Amino acid sequence: MEKVLVVDDDPDVAQLIQISLELEGFKVIKVLKAKEAFQKALVEQPDLIILDIMMPDIDGWQIYNSLRYNPLTTSIPVIILTAKAQEADIKQGKELGVSDYITKPFHPIELAKKVKSLLKLRDKERDF
Secondary structure (H helix, E strand, O other): OOEEEEEOOOHHHHHHHHHHHHHOOOEEEEEOOHHHHHHHHHHHOOOEEEEOOOOOOOOHHHHHHHHHOOOOOOOOOEEEEEOOOOHHHHHHHHHHOOOEEEEOOOOHHHHHHHHHHHHHHHHHHHHO
């Protein structure tokens, strides 16, 4: 069973993501505080991370950069899921190399499809 770490300070959003991904057969680990996200990623070694950017305790980009620069987490695909929908924000995400950038509001079924697609792509890359 593939694991997805969901990092979002809004418990309702995190719950919605958890339910939609569990219905698709994923194990979901929820983190509501950004301070816990990096440590949880190290311990759990998820197959994919869904990360909000606008968090009250630490900016999501700081978490993303920590994940990218750590050899234990650098290859984990990260989907940014945020209300920051300005073109400059999306461009920043692409420049930093996020796996996908999804703006809120979002459709849970579409998010689940993106997760599946990214994990299939990751598996194909591993086969080479």
